[in-house]
Each structure stands twice: as C-alpha cells, then as structure tokens.
Amino acid sequence: MINCELFTCDAATKKLYEKAKKERIDTVWDRALAMQPQCGFGEMGLCCTNCSMGPCRIVKVSDDGPKAGICGATEDTIASRNFARAVAAGSAAHSDHGRDIALALYHATGKIRVKDEEKLFKIAGEWGIAVEGKDASRIAREVAEKALSEFGKIFGKLLFLKRAPHKRQNLWDELGVAPEAIDREIVEVLHSTHMGSDADYRNIIRQAIRAALSDGWGGSMIGTELSDVLFGTPVPRKVEANLGVLKKECVNIVVHGHEPTLSEAIVMAARDPELLELAKKQGAEGINVVGMCCTGNEIAMRHGIPMAGDFFQQELAIVTGAVEAMIVDVQCIMPSLATVAKCYHTKLITTSPKAKVPGAIHMEFDEQKGLDIAKRIVKEAVMNFKNRKGEVYIPDVKSEGEIGYSLEAIIKILDRVTNSFAHPSGTVKPLVDAIKSGVLRGAVAIVGCNNHKQPHNSCHVTLAKELLRRDILVVTTGCGAHSCIKAGLMSKEARKYCGKGLATVCELLDIPPVLHMGSCVDISRILVLLSEVANYMGVDISDLPVAAAAPEWMSEKAQSIGLYAVASGIYVVLGVSPAVTGSENVTNYLTKDLESVLGGRFEIEKDPVKAAEKIAVHIENKRKRLGI
Amino acid sequence: MVKILFERDKCLGCKTCELACAAAHSKTKSLLGAIKEKKVSRIRIKVKNGKLSAEQCALCSNPRCIEVCPVGALSRSKTGTIKVNPLVCTMCGLCQEACPFGAIVLSSYPTICDRCSEQDEPLCAKACPTRALKMKAI
Numbered sequence: 165m166i167n168c169e170l171f172t173c174d175a176a177t178k179k180l181y182e183k184a185k186k187e188r189i190d191t192v193w194d195r196a197l198a199m200q201p202q203c204g205f206g207e208m209g210l211c212c213t214n215c216s217m218g219p220c221r222i223v224k225v226s227d228d229g230p231k232a233g234i235c236g237a238t239e240d241t242i243a244s245r246n247f248a249r250a251v252a253a254g255s256a257a258h259s260d261h262g263r264d265i266a267l268a269l270y271h272a273t274g275k276i277r278v279k280d281e282e283k284l285f286k287i288a289g290e291w292g293i294a295v296e297g298k299d300a301s302r303i304a305r306e307v308a309e310k311a312l313s314e315f316g317k318i319f320g321k322l323l324f325l326k327r328a329p330h331k332r333q334n335l336w337d338e339l340g341v342a343p344e345a346i347d348r349e350i351v352e353v354l355h356s357t358h359m360g361s362d363a364d365y366r367n368i369i370r371q372a373i374r375a376a377l378s379d380g381w382g383g384s385m386i387g388t389e390l391s392d393v394l395f396g397t398p399v400p401r402k403v404e405a406n407l408g409v410l411k412k413e414c415v416n417i418v419v420h421g422h423e424p425t426l427s428e429a430i431v432m433a434a435r436d437p438e439l440l441e442l443a444k445k446q447g448a449e450g451i452n453v454v455g456m457c458c459t460g461n462e463i464a465m466r467h468g469i470p471m472a473g474d475f476f477q478q479e480l481a482i483v484t485g486a487v488e489a490m491i492v493d494v495q496c497i498m499p500s501l502a503t504v505a506k507c508y509h510t511k512l513i514t515t516s517p518k519a520k521v522p523g524a525i526h527m528e529f530d531e532q533k534g535l536d537i538a539k540r541i542v543k544e545a546v547m548n549f550k551n552r553k554g555e556v557y558i559p560d561v562k563s564e565g566e567i568g569y570s571l572e573a574i575i576k577i578l579d580r581v582t583n584s585f586a587h588p589s590g591t592v593k594p595l596v597d598a599i600k601s602g603v604l605r606g607a608v609a610i611v612g613c614n615n616h617k618q619p620h621n622s623c624h625v626t627l628a629k630e631l632l633r634r635d636i637l638v639v640t641t642g643c644g645a646h647s648c649i650k651a652g653l654m655s656k657e658a659r660k661y662c663g664k665g666l667a668t669v670c671e672l673l674d675i676p677p678v679l680h681m682g683s684c685v686d687i688s689r690i691l692v693l694l695s696e697v698a699n700y701m702g703v704d705i706s707d708l709p710v711a712a713a714a715p716e717w718m719s720e721k722a723q724s725i726g727l728y729a730v731a732s733g734i735y736v737v738l739g740v741s742p743a744v745t746g747s748e749n750v751t752n753y754l755t756k757d758l759e760s761v762l763g764g765r766f767e768i769e770k771d772p773v774k775a776a777e778k779i780a781v782h783i784e785n786k787r788k789r790l791g792i
Numbered sequence: 793m794v795k796i797l798f799e800r801d802k803c804l805g806c807k808t809c810e811l812a813c814a815a816a817h818s819k820t821k822s823l824l825g826a827i828k829e830k831k832v833s834r835i836r837i838k839v840k841n842g843k844l845s846a847e848q849c850a851l852c853s854n855p856r857c858i859e860v861c862p863v864g865a866l867s868r869s870k871t872g873t874i875k876v877n878p879l880v881c882t883m884c885g886l887c888q889e890a891c892p893f894g895a896i897v898l899s900s901y902p903t904i905c906d907r908c909s910e911q912d913e914p915l916c917a918k919a920c921p922t923r924a925l926k927m928k929a930i
Contacts, residue, residue, distance in 0.1 A: 200839040204804025205921075225802045226923045 166193055172476075172620035174650055176407040176561035180480035183557055189504055191479050196616035208746030209243035215359035222746060235359060243747035244365035245357040247723070247754075248372035250742075252353035254724030255375045257495055258685055259346045259383025260518075261423055263315055265390045268425045268531040270308035272394060273301045279396035283572075287389055291323050304393065311386045315346045322346070322378060324385045327695050331704040332733060336377070339761065341370060341731065343378035350375050365750050373731045373762075380728030385688035391424050391462070398465035398568035398682065400577075400675075405649040407477060408562030409470035410486050414452035415443050415549045417542065418472055418481050421493035422683065424462040426515055426529050427455065429538035430491060431467055439542055446549045451542065456481060457496050458683035461645055465568040465682055474621070474646035475718075476614035482510045485556040489545035493529070494519045496613070496719065509551040513541055565654025567645070567680035571693050577673050592696050594673075599697075599709065600792045603665035606709030606783035607637040609690050610644045610678075611725065612717035617740050621647040623715035623772045628653055630776030632677050635663035636783065639693075642684040643716070653678040687725055691732060701790075706733025706763025709786040711779045715739030715772050726766065730754075733763035735782050737775045741768045793872035794907040795928040796914055798846040802924035805844060809835050812919030816908055832897050834905040835916050835925075846925070848916075849874060849895040849905040857887035857896060857904075866902070874904045 168181045171193055184191050205211040210222040212233050222239045223229025232238050237245075269278070278284055281300050284307060288295050293306050314322060321342050325333060336342040343349045353375045356362040362371070392398075410416045417434065419427040433439065434451040443451050454472035455463045463469040472481055475496055481487055482504045490501060493516045502523030505512040514520050515529035515537075527541050569577075579589045587593055598604040608631050614620050624647035628638050632653075640648050648654055654676045659667045662677045670677050681689045690712075698705045712729045714722055716739055729736050744750045759765040769775040810833035811823055817834070818826035825831075835848040851872050858866045858874065865881040866874055878901040888896040896902050908914040917925040 201803075201805030201837060201844055203806040205806050208804075221806075221921055223922050225804065229922060 166197060168193075170619065171616070173622035173625060174406070174561075174620065176473075176559040176650075177477060177480060177620060179559040179561070180407060180477075180483050180557075183555075184480065184483045187483070187507065187554075189479070189483055189507055190500070192476055192498065192500070193616060195500070205746075207743060209246045209743035209750075210239055210746035212237060212242040212245070214245065214357065224746060237363060239747040240365040240749045241363045241368070243744045243750045244368040244372075245362075247742060247744050247750065248353050248357050248368050248375070250720045250723045251372040251727050252350045252375045252724075254720035254722065255346075255379035255383065256350050257721050258379045258387065258724065259315070259350070261494070261685055262383035262385070262387035262390070263312065264423055264425065265387050265394065266308050266311040269304055269390050269394050270312065271532050273305040273308070278304050278393050280393050283389065283397055284393045287393070290326070307393070308390070311390060314382060314386065316348070317345045320344065322382045324381045325377075327692055328381065328732070329695055329698040329704050332698075332706075335704075335762070336731075339370070341373045341377060343374045343382060346378040346382045349378040365747070366753065369750070369753060373727060376724045376727035377731055379724045380688055380691055380732065384685040385691070387685040388682070388688045392570070395424055395428050396466050397572050398570040399573050400566050400568045401465075401468045402564060402566055403464045403468050403470055403649075404562050404564050405471040405646065406562045407473050407481060407484065408558060408560055409454050409472055410481070410484055410558045411449070411452045412486055412556055412558055413449040415446070415448045415450070415546050416487045417451065417453045417545045418456050418487050418490045419453060419459050419463065420456035420478060420490055421497060421516075422458045422462075422495045422685075423493050424459070424466070425531050425534065426491070426493045426538075427459045427463045428466070429529070429534040430542060431463055431469060432535060433538035433542045436539060436542070439539065439546060442543065443546045443549065446546055448546070448549045451546065456490075457646075458642055458685075459493070461642065461680070461683040461686070465570075465680070470562075471646055471649060474614055474643040476620050479504045482508055484558050485509075485552065485554050486558050488548040489513055489541070491515060491541055491545075492519070492521075492524075495721070497521065509548060509553055511544060511548055513544065515541070563650055563652045563655070565649040565652070565680070566656070566676050567649065567654060569639070569675070569679040569681055571689050571696070574679070574693065577675060580674075581672060592693075592700050596697060596700055598669055602787075602792065603635070604637055604669055605635045605665070605780070605787070606711070607639060608710065608779055609687070609712040610638055610640045610648070610715070611642050611684070611687055611712065612714035612722050613643050613719055615716045615718040615740050618716045618770070620716070621650065623739050624648060625651040625653065627713055627715050627772035627776055628678055629661050630773055631779065632658070632661045632666060633663055634776070634780050635665040636780070637666060637669070638678045639681050639690060640678055641680075641682050641686050641690070644714075645680045645682075648678045649680065654680055684721060684725065687729075694732070694734075703790070704733055704763065707786065707790060709783040709790070711735040711737065711782055713737040713739070713775060713779065715775065730758060730764040730766060731762050735764055735767065735779070737767045737769050737779060739770055739772065739775065742766075793851060793930050794914065795851070795930055796848060796905075796907070796917055797926045797928055798848075799924045799926070800844050802922045803837065803844050803846075804922055804924075805837055806921065807837050808919050808921055809833075809846075809916035809925055810837065812915045813905075816911065816915040830899070832899045832903055834895075834897075834903050847894045850893050856890040856892065860886045860890040862886065869909070871907065871909055873906045873909060875906075876902050876904065
C-alpha cells in the first residue's frame with residue numbers, strides 16, 4: 165500500500181483512499197505505481213509510431229544506438245511532431261466543446277431565452293452582425309451561425325483575434341501564426357506531421373502554435389462566451405467544496421466532465437417537483453447535485469452547486485458508497501470509473517456519442533430534448549437510492565470559498581473603487597493603478613490538472629501560497645481551482661497568506677486573493693482580461709508583469725493551453741515536463757528561443773517553491789522594463 | 793556459462809526485453825504467439841527503492857531454489873542454468889519464495905531464465921535498444 169500522506173495534501177482524499185484500500189479498490193495512484201518504470205522513450209518524446217515502418221526509437225544513451233528513424237526523422241523531428249500532435253488533440257477537444265455550445269445556442273433560439281442578452285449584443289457588435297430591428301433570438305441564431313463558421317471558413321482570420329492588443333496581432337501576422345479557421349489549423353498539424361511531410365522542428369512548432377491559438381482565441385473563447393450568453397455570465401457567489409458536500413440522506417448525483425449543456429439540464433431536472441416527490445418516496449430527503457472537474461466549475465459558477473472534487477477524486481467519489489449516479493460527458497473521464505462503480509451501487513451514465521465507456525449505461529444527451537433526457541437520467545439516479553450497499557462513508561471535510569469571477573464580474577468589482585467623477589467606469593484602471601504603484605506586484609494564473617508525478621493538490625496550493633506571500637494576485641481555473649478552494653484559498657480568511665499589499669487590495673475590493681475564473685476553456689477569460697489590461701496600458705501582453713503555471717498538468721488540452729499562452733506572450737511554468745526532453749533543440753526552442761520571437765516561453769520546474777521564485781524574478785524583470 | 797549484465801544508467805524502462813523474452817519462449821517465436829500461449833517473461837524491469845532493477849535468474853553458485861525444492865524438481869543444467877522438471881514439480885512455490893532476486897514466476901510451472909539456450913544469445917540482451925542488457929560468456 166502506498167503512503168497516502170506523501171501523495172496528496174487533501175484530507176478527504178486521504179480518508180477515502182484508505183477506504184478504497186480496505187475495500188480493495190484500485191485507484192489512479194495504485195495503477196501509477198504498477199506502471200513503474202514508465203518507458204523512457206515515450207517520456208522523452210523519442211518514439212515515433214506515425215507510420216508502419218515504425219515504431220522507431222532514438223537511442224541517446226548508447227553510442228551505437230539508432231540516431232534517426234527508419235525514414236531518417238531525427239530526434240528533433242520526432243519530438244516536435246509528437247508535441248504538435250498532442251497540441252492539436254488538445255485544441256480539438258477544447259474547440260469541439262466550443263462547437264457544441266455554439267450548436268446548442270443555434271438550436272435553442274426561439275425555444276428558450278438566452279440568459280445574457282447584453283453579452284450577446286456585445287459579441288454581435290464585435291462580429292459586425294447588425295442588431296437593429298431584430299429580436300434577441302434572431303441575433304442569437306446569427307451569432308451562433310457566425311461562431312460555427314469560425315471552424316471551417318474559407319478565408320480570413322479568426323474573429324476573436326481582434327480582442328488581442330494591436331502589437332500582438334501584428335506580431336502574429338508577421339510570424340504567420342494568426343489562425344484562419346479552427347478545424348483547418350488542427351488538420352494542418354496532422355497533415356504536416358504525417359510521414360514525409362514537415363521535418364523542420366521550428367516549422368512544426370509554428371504550425372502547432374497556430375492550432376493552439378485557434379484554441380485559446382478560437383474554440384475555447386467561443387465555448388466560454390457562448391456559454392455565458394446561453395446560461396448566464398458568472399457572478400461572485402459562495403460555494404462549498406470537497407467530497408464532504410455529498411449528503412448521506414439525499415440522492416447524490418455527481419455531474420462530471422466539461423460541457424455545461426448537460427450539467428445545466430441536470431441541475432434543472434433535479435429541481436423538478438415530481439422527481440423530488442419520487443425521491444422522498446424512495447426514502448431520500450432530496451436530490452443533491454454536485455459537480456466534478458470542469459463541469460463542477462461551470463455549474464458552481466452559475467448556480468452555486470457544490471464542487472465535489474477534482475480529476476484525481478473522481479474514483480473516490482464513488483468509493484464513498486453514497487453516489488447514486490455519476491453522469492459524465494466528455495474529457496478527463498477515467499475509464500476505470502466503470503470498474504469502480506461495479507463494486508458499489510453507483511450507476512455510471514455516459515451521455516456523449518463521443519465518449520462511451522464499456523460497463524456504463526449510455527443515455528445519449530441531445531440539446532434539443534435536453535430537459536426530458538435530463539429528467540430520465542435523474543430518475544435513474546433516484547430509483548437507485550434504495551440499492552445502496554456496504555458502508556456509506558462521507559468524510560466530514562469541506563471548505564467554503566467565493567467563486568465566479570468572470571471578466572465582467574471583475575470589472576464590476578473594480579468599478580466600486582473607481583472615482584466616478586474623475587474616471588469612466590467599466591475599465592481596469594484600479595487594477596492597473598494597483599500594479600503600477602507596486603502594491604500588487606503582478607498576477608499569475610495557476611491552472612491545470614492532477615498528475616501522479618506530482619503530489620496531488622499540494623503543488624497548486626504551495627505555489628499559490630508562495631505567490632500570495634509575495635503580493636502576487638492569483639487567478640485560477642480547472643482542477644487548479646478545485647485545489648485552491650479546498651485549501652481555503654478562495655475565502656476572505658485567506659488574506660492571512662498574503663503580503664501586506666495584496667491583503668490591502670483584497671480588503672478594499674472585498675475579494676479573496678485567489679480568483680476563480682472558471683473551467684479549463686475559461687482560460688480564454690484570462691486572455692481577454694490580459695488584453696484589456698495591456699490595451700489600457702498601451703502595451704503588449706508580453707510586457708505585463710504576469711505569468712502562468714501548470715504545476716500538475718497532464719492532458720493534451722493543457723499542452724495546447726500552455727502553447728497558446730506562450731504564443732500570447734506569457735511566461736509559462738510547467739511542473740511536469742512535456743515529452744520533448746529527448747531533443748535538446750526542441751527543448752531549448754520551447755524554453756529559451758521562443759521568448760525572443762513571441763515574448764513568452766516555457767519553463768520546466770517541478771518544485772513549486774522554486775517555481776514561485778522564478779515567477780517572482782520574471783515579474784520583477786517585467787516591472788523594471790515597464791519602468792514601474 | 794552466460795552472464796547477463798544490467799547497466800542501470802542505460803535502461804529507459806521500455807520493457808522491450810520482457811516482450812522479447814516471452815516471444816522467444818513461444819512456439820511461434822512471436823509476440824502474438826506468446827500472448828496467445830500466455831507465455832510470461834523471465835526478466836522483469838521493476839522500480840525498487842526508487843531505482844531500476846532487472847529481475848532475472850543470476851545463476852547463483854549455491855542456488856537456494858534447488859536447495860528448498862522438496863521434490864527435487866529443480867536442477868542445474870550443463871550450461872549452468874536452472875532447469876525445472878515439470879513432471880515432478882508440485883507448484884508449491886517454495887523456490888519462488890527462496891529466490892533472493894525475485895527471479896522465479898509461477899505460471900504453469902516455475903519459469904526461470906534459461907539464457908535462451910536454444911539460441912545463439914539471450915534474446916533480451918539482443919532486443920535491448922539501449923544496450924543496457926549485455927551478454928557476457930564466462
């Protein structure tokens with residue numbers, strides 16, 4: 165048995181891991197241990213399976229081992245191709261999520277009212293869609309159509325690129341990395357990395373950058389913006405987090421995955437009086453919907469639904485024995501859930517045609533009949549309440565925090581301290597003033613997943629605390645957000661971790677020092693915020709005293725995010741190194757040379773304390789160059 | 793006698809040796825055949841105390857496995873490897889427990905590295921892409 169004290173800093177995780185062991189359930193940590201040693205070729209990015217002459221592996225540890233693939237591809241070619249393909253897959257996942265939201269908006273028009281008309285009009289204005297004499301539903305349809313055409317339009321560039329500072333847009337044009345259509349950029353990565361196409365690692369990474377930018381400033385941004393239009397733009401609210409939010413006496417439904425279309429419908433269905441009545445008849449006190457991973461972030465931000473846990477807690481949620489149904493859609497769903505669910509009464513319900521799991525019940529979700537299907541799914545959970553077996557154990561571990569800081573919410577908060585006589589409201593002026601005066605040294609986005617190569621949650625939390633101490637504001641999304649709220653960093657009491665400057669800023673604005681900005685597609689919110697700040701200061705994003713960190717990242721999506729952040733001019737510190745280390749050239753290109761081209765670069769630093777030091781140095785350097 | 797040397801610093805943990813071993817002991821001498829015939833590898837690359845190690849018969853001078861076998865199923869061959877007589881073996885597992893190197897796996901009978909006696913050289917060493925495994929005749 166593994167010593168769980170070493171692999172996580174989260175109390176609920178420790179307690180449930182022990183229950184899992186007692187009940188002989190294998191979890192992600194046990195499988196990670198059994199997987200040791202992991203293949204060094206894969207870890208270094210030196211294994212190529214792109215054609216059937218392979219697999220080819222470059223051997224660097226002995227003199228007489230092969231130094232090129234059978235086609236002649238070098239370590240640089242192979243490592244960069246593997247990296248680019250991972251970026252393309254990540255961009256595909258985020259962007260396809262965006263497409264689904266756009267389709268949902270398209271089909272919703274005329275049937276339901278969009279929640280945020282103001283944002284709808286704003287996007288319509290940005291995209292040159294005439295609004296005069298049209299009702300909201302017609303505008304919504306036109307906006308949805310325009311969004312959908314972003315994926316495959318024949319000419320022109322992505323519309324959201326215009327949100328970036330002018331300097332950045334010009335730089336992208338000069339370098340030839342401004343993406344044209346989302347699908348096309350992903351296809352081009354797959355084409356150029358096909359056997360016998362691109363062999364120049366710089367050019368391969370250039371194409372990967374296009375695919376990544378089409379995620380951050382394309383697919384992800386469409387996903388975020390249209391979700392806000394359809395379901396409402398998040399506003400600050402209090403929520404509870406961690407597995408202690410499950411309720412023994414209630415029907416517990418865990419919604420897990422990414423797309424808010426499903427989770428919104430489930431949340432509505434769970435409030436249906438008939439189903440609540442049915443739950444009472446089954447002996448339950450009510451229906452308790454909780455969210456996991458990024459779906460958790462989405463519904464927490466919009467409805468205050470409790471955040472049950474992060475990526476590495478998905479199996480443990482079932483191990484409580486209290487979950488009637490785990491409803492999943494796409495991305496980050498461990499196939500092991502079906503195996504774990506079989507040991508309890510939990511029903512694993514898959515809903516997306518893109519993600520079926522053997523052993524799960526498949527109830528396909530369709531946006532057009534959303535609520536009906538959601539009611540059927542919730543009924544399945546309610547009827548499962550009486551089937552609970554074995555020991556039900558919900559650890560009494562939960563914390564509270566304030567979440568829902570969308571860009572709009574942040575600007576509203578900043579308006580509170582804007583002098584309305586002297587300055588216009590609705591700007592980032594107070595934030596810029598705080599940075600310029602030095603009360604706030606800068607800002608860092610801590611994002612990303614969980615990875616067994618790093619202690620669970622503790623890297624996110626340690627890094628955040630180290631930054632707060634240095635008067636650096638932290639914004640977070642995804643599983644990084646789960647880690648921070650669980651550690652209490654999103655409560656007002658967390659000011660005790662801050663330096664004097666940051667503590668004062670938080671007090672004045674009445675905000676926690678770690679701002680929850682949403683799910684992983686919502687990193688696009690951070691891009692827009694940075695653009696607003698850069699535009700206000702008349703500089704580029706790469707001039708700002710900011711950085712990003714992904715201390716526990718694991719997914720291909722994270723690689724895409726990392727690369728679009730770098731290409732947007734941001735310094736990105738990774739806690740786990742991407743599979744490129746087998747090529748010194750590619751590693752140097754990504755961690756050094758890119759900075760002179762794009763203003764941003766990767767840094768690989770496993771230790772969160774050292775990462776914080778490096779970030780602080782970076783931020784102070786940027787301040788010096790700005791003369792502040 | 794054939795020794796197999798393991799250079800820890802060169803090993804990347806790819807486990808190609810394990811696949812080659814199972815294939816070498818299958819009827820068809822192929823990986824697919826080995827999987828079908830449920831052949832197990834006689835070498836395993838593991839992480840022990842944070843270090844890579846190869847679990848494989850070390851051809852001890854006084855093999856404990858032979859010593860503990862209650863039915864005398866294990867013996868040393870002319871080439872120095874440990875042979876198992878499957879007709880006598882009762883699958884009690886004492887040899888597995890006794891081996892200090894964790895080199896014996898009980899599948900249909902105790903499987904112990906035979907240094908690929910029917911081949912020119914051990915196939916694990918031959919397959920190793922980094923030459924972390926090397927054959928040495930002594």
